[in-house]
Amino acid sequence: MIHPYALVGLFLLVAAIFGVAPQLIAWYLSPKKPSHRKLQAYESGNPTFGETWIEFKPQYYLFGLAFVAFDVEAAFLFPWALAYHQLALYAVVEAILFVGLLGFGLIYVWRKGWLTWM
Amino acid sequence: MSLSVVLFLVFAVLAIGAAIRVVFCHRIFHGAMWLIVSFFGVAAIYMLLESPFLAGIQLFIYIGGVAVLTVIAIMVTKRVMAPNQRTLNDPVSAGIVALALFGVMVWMILSLPLPMAPTAPVIEGGLELLGAALVDPQGFLLPFEVVSVMMLVVLVASLYLGRER
């Protein structure tokens, strides 16, 4: 009997093969005629100017932070949801408290306007 | 050598090698990529420890959350660390400290009477037990709610620190 986790590993390997294979075939079949003009960045025909790796607004970062908080919350809710059928009512109330605290935080940052894109 | 030993060695080498690349990286974005490889190696080790849930959490929180955040932070602060700048401060003494610590830890681990094999197979439905214990007042209710408070603090404080001014 093959262990089920070994099958997951096997499938990940197969998925990787399916990712690599088309590139290898294409690399074998495709012409290779590089030239300077061809290898320039596609920025509307003009040569690229200034620093290519531009900096981003830290605003993007805020949404990443909010995401991590909810991410961890969700990870805790998975085992809870699994055990849901054996739990009593108070356990559901505890989960409401658990999610509600973070929901309160979300409402707070919303009212403060930190989620508004500027 | 059995298959599990081979797999352990492969993933352990992957995790350690990638971790070394993280701390010695010249270009910090590559460091973040190696960090993900290292996390992935550890996730595979969790599969060998027969806890797929921890492996999933490793992918979900560490790779999907923390590593994404790190990459975003790198891209936001991109300009300040040019690739050819000096990246290490006094690598020799730091290396001595780390190696000495590693030596002490290995000596301690090898001198302890540790089991060669698990005492019992993993139980069926362990995850359900975990879920029930998390909301059990005799179990882990307090840590569970403290995590919620912690996440509230993370949400409010980090958005406060990073808000547009």
Added chain:
Amino acid sequence: MDLLATVPLSWYLILGAALFCIGVYGVLANRNLIVIMMAIELMLNAVVLNLAAFARFMEPARIQGKAFAIVTYATAAAEAALGLALIISIWRTENTVAVEEIDLLKG
């Protein structure tokens, strides 16, 4: 094929120790705050690996190890989020992420 002939516990612990020490080295030697954060993540990862290994070998019929592990995960994620938020706000005022250039407390 003996799939379940398991690796002894000490190997997992040595792997954890190695990851932890690499993290220690990264924290001590690196100049870049973000790399230091990544090294701290490696150290916390090693801690969780130890917890998971002990849980599997010492008490496979109970869930204490897993509960500890996921709380540690939550702590690690919180630490990363807040730490990186601090780094971003330092970067905004000081325009640097190199440790020795940050001297806000010097006054």
Added chain:
Amino acid sequence: MADVDVIAVLQEAIAGGGPLWLQVLLRVAGAFGMALVPLVSVVFLIWESRKVIARMQDRLGPTNAGTPAGPWAIFQTVADAIKILTKELIIPEGADKVVFIIAPVLVVAVAIAMWAVIPLGPPETGLQVVDLEIGAFYVVAIGSLAPFSMIMAGWSSRNKYADVGAFRAVSQIIGYEIPQIMSLLVPVLLAGSMSLQEIVASQDVAYAISVPLVALVYFLAMLAEVGKLPFELAEADSELVAGYFTEYSGMMFGAFYLGEFINAFTGSVVFSLLFLGGWRGPFVDVVPWLGPVYLLVKAFLVFNVMNLFWASMPRLRIDQVLAFNWKALVPMGLVVFLVVALTDKLMWRAGVPEGWARAAGLLLSNVVVGGATALLLVWYKRRLMRRRAARFAPAAVPAKAEA
């Protein structure tokens, strides 16, 4: 005589006995077969969606003008695939080569990796690679790897458009993961299991009927995850060339295109499994092989609802996309998750029997939440209009100057 032996040995190996090499061989063949399902479906679905969207927009779509692509150009995708394989792979000068090459490999691999736990049919057909006990969580965990191919593509290209596209894509995708997970938790909670096979088996009443609001939240979040219009701004061909894969050419570009369609199809399949009863349908218990047919038909319908959005919606701005997530879908997901959990537990306390009675109660709770949301939105819009009217009315001008 020999034939009979072969079949018997094969059956034994499928059941988990016999020689190990044969078992491994069978499993490898099974894994390859399963990985081919999304690829083959997508070859058909690309043609189908091009044709359908063309008809909606009063065009003909691909025809076999001049090329032998079959009736109605049914082999158009195959021809395109052959063409794209022979195109030059250009790696731009400034690019970070290794990362640049890994990104398109990763995007296809991650898209296919989800299929490890997807049950195409009932357990007796064996159309599933492995029925993992954390199946739903596996889907979420693998899905959280998806942003990396975008970041890697955007970063390694050394192109501003690619950079901006990657950033937009990442902030969109990680944000919409939250409502997706919150609504995915509801089937897990009601089924009491994370195995997708058991979630399907528990749907005597499809969850789309008992908890329609959750299904709606999941569908909208999924739409954003796969980057279909109206959430297509990561690519935004009219403003960002092609978003994070601007610099890619040939099969490397093809990998992103393929990955996008596989993700859309996988999303439809997962939605069908979680909310539409998966492989369940009439007579499946008599003829188990009807299961995959039902599942694929349901997934096909969901996919075409996405096409409907694709053909008819404009593109949102980045601030609108993020605001819709954090100010509408996330609160909605949290509230509806808690309401479903509480209602079901209260009904269990009150002794309401499982099945249709429970489903009716859950439906009622969903209708109440939906109605309350609608009222809230109406009230909010009225207030907004009133404020706007007050601001633009002539009498309000001195008040504004005062403030």
